[in-house]
Every structure is written in structure tokens, then in C-alpha cells.
Amino acid sequence: MPDTKPLQFRQLKSACSNCSVLELCLPIGLSGQEVERLDALIVQRFKVRKGAALYREGDPLRSLYAVRLGSFKTNVLSVDGREQVTGFQIPGEMLGLDAISTDTHACNAFALEDSEVCPIHFTHLEKLAQQLPSLQHNLTKLLSREIVRDHDMLMLLGTMNSDERLAAFLLNLSQRLNQRGYSAKNFVLKMRREEIGSYLGLRLETICRGIAHLRDQGLVEISGRDVKIHNLEGLKQMIAGCHRPTLC
Template identity: 50%
Template structure:
């Protein structure tokens, strides 16, 4: 892949350090041209004004697939805006068993978990070769005191993640296995749409095991649910390629509507 040497490679957690001097015009221009800036930290900020973005956004960091952007119990030094690629965050119990708690796409901001204690509570692992824009947290705080819209932008990001966590808790407490899978696929569809991609066809960056962990299910249950949705003609999921064939039926399934099954069962079952 071209350009691998254009960014520092990250194989270990980033240590705390003083931010390097930045070229203000170049960095502000880059944010202005970024395809996901309306989802990221600069939301609502004057992108043409170098006083704010130019002093915050550092040079992008490349993170290899499987490498950690940060680990649990590491002190907070930066927030990280995902520019390309994807990540998962997981919590580990005393026995070292991990549970996936979230997946992150371009435009998402990682590291918000550490703001309360200034220690990260989870591991952030790259699901593919990815790039992040580092934002020094203490510098962010200083600039936010002088420019309240920046603090409002940060508050919006934190609120967005709280809502996502609430939705996941409701899903785990109230939905069946197939409803959880439907909710997961619909959520991914909406997130891809907000980034300018198709709602009906996309690639999964995570494994079936990761999905099972995130949904609180066994791998075998995920495989059976995928096969059932495929057989009903609602979703075609082969490997990591997802094709949503019947969005209304998938939405009805998420809500537990019995009518969705009746409609879907009229369709011929596709052979593997």
C-alpha cells in the first residue's frame, strides 16, 4: 500500500509528551477538506480560522491492524479522531477475558472514556490499518476555555457516545438474538449513510467473534441468526460483505413485529 512511510507507525500505546509545533494553515485546510469533519471534533467550529484547529490537530498517526492505539490504565494524553480505518474497544475482566464494548469508524473520537479519571478504562485495537488525528487533551481544555463552541462540540461528542451506550444496554436487556443482530446491522447502515456510503451494502471490519462479543451472544448463535436472515431473504451476508435485501423487514424484525416474518417467509430461500 502506498504512503505507508508518510505517517508514524504505532505499535505501542502513545506516551504522554509535549505537542510538537504545528503548521497552522496546512492542518486547518486538511480538516476543512476531511470527508467526516461534520462528525468529528471540529463540528460547529469555524474551519477557516487557524487559531483553533491549527493549534489542536496533530499530524496523523497510522496504526497497524491488531495494534493498540491505547490500553486500559494508561494515562490520558490525547483524544484520537478516526480519519480512516476502524477500531474496537474492549474491557478485560480479572481473568483476562475481553468483552467488546464498541466499534469505531471514521469521524468517531476515541479516548473519551478517560476524561473522568484521566486513565483509559479499555483497550482500543485497530481492526485494519487505520489512521487517527491526535488531539492533545490538556491543550484542548485550554483552548475550550477561550472558545466555548469547542467545549460545546466536545460535549456533543460525549453525549453521542452516552446515547450509543444506552442503546446497547437496552438491546442487551430486551432483544432476542435475531433482534440484536438486526439492530446491529441497521445501526451500521445508518452510520455508513452518515458518512456518505450506501445503506444497503457494506463490508464488515470486525469478525463474527467480535460481533458475538458485542451483542452478548455465542458465536454459534450469531451463525444461526445470520443463516436464518439469509434464508428469509432479508439479508445476504457472505464473508464480511453485507447486502440488506429488505430494509423494512429488517427494521420490523428489530422491533419484534411478527408481520416481518410473515412477509419474509413468502420469499424463496436462497441456496448457499
């Protein structure tokens, strides 16, 4: 895979049982012995440089990828080359689920920063899941989460104004980062504002105005890519009643 960089041999063992995002990833709920069997499927972790593709639309399904370090975006391109961002993935989340139905990827996945993934060969994973009901249950939950994510996105685009969409995005990212032990109020955006706009269905100038509006209300201050949330409860109240605050 030309866009990726394998780790050195001494680093190849993935050690799911010692991973910092184990509780958020595919092995959740598995026993120690079951985690070891899943760990054996991960031949090697590998790094993906910033801007490089993990996979592209039309590539055959080979593996699912657990994000261990860094972050990614998924997107699709229109016939005339316009980008539509479909999601952002951070440690503990899975990439590649889009290919399960047709055995080919329906989108592109690019690293937003220097990142690292754990590839899990899908055919081997299916066979192991048949032997481990807990693993099969986790796979089903992952697929269900994708469906819920799509429903949430449709709700966001259909019922929220531009400021509410931006507030929901920042609140969701805050919650996901906090689950991973990071600050809920101070973090760095790995994606560009144009990419956020594409994901939320908003123009760049609308995103910029929304950032100014949130600042003027004393809710959030964004300088460059540095985010400081001054009022989490205010953000929650802003979108209360129009959408579940757990969009991911």
C-alpha cells in the same frame, strides 16, 4: 508510541478544514477560523496498523483521537483474559473519551484494519474549549452521545432476542456508513463474528444461526464479511417498538 506509524513530514498538516469526515467529527459547527485553531492542536496524524493498539487500559490520558481512516474496536479483558468488546468506531468518531473522568484509559483500543487517527492533546483542547463556546458545546455533545450509547446497549441486551440484536447491529452500521457516503446496503464487516458476538452478548454459534435466519427471511445475506441488505425496511420493522434504531 511503538504500535503506531507517523506520517512523513510533508503529510503532517492535518487540515481539518479539508477532511472528508469534517461534518461528523469534533469541528462540526465551528467557523473556518475556529477550525484552524483546532487544526493547530493536531501536531501530526499517524497510522495504526491492523491489530495494533492505539492505547491500552491503564494508559494515561494524553489525547483524544478522531478516526480519519479505517476502523477500531474497544474492549476490556476479564481477570481470566476473556474479551468483552465495548464498541466499534469508524471515521468521524472519537476515541479516548473513556479516560476523561480518571485521566487513565478504562479500555483498550485496537485497529481492525490499517487506520489513521488525528490526535488532539486533551489539555490543550480543554483550554481552547474555554475560549470557543462552540467547541465546548461539541465536547459536551460527544460525552452525551457516550451516555446515550451505553443506555442503548443496555436496552438492546435487556429487551431484544438474538436475531433482533443482530438486526439492530447491522442496521446501525448501515446507517453510520451511509452518513459517510458509503452504500447502506452493501458493505464489508471489518470485525470478526466472534467480536460481534462479544459486543452483542451472544455466542458465536448464535451469531451464525442469526445470520442464517436473516438470510432465510430475505432480509440480509452475509457471505464471509461481505454484507448485502436486501430489505432495509424489513430490518427496521424487525426491531420496531423494542429499541431505537440508531444504536452506535
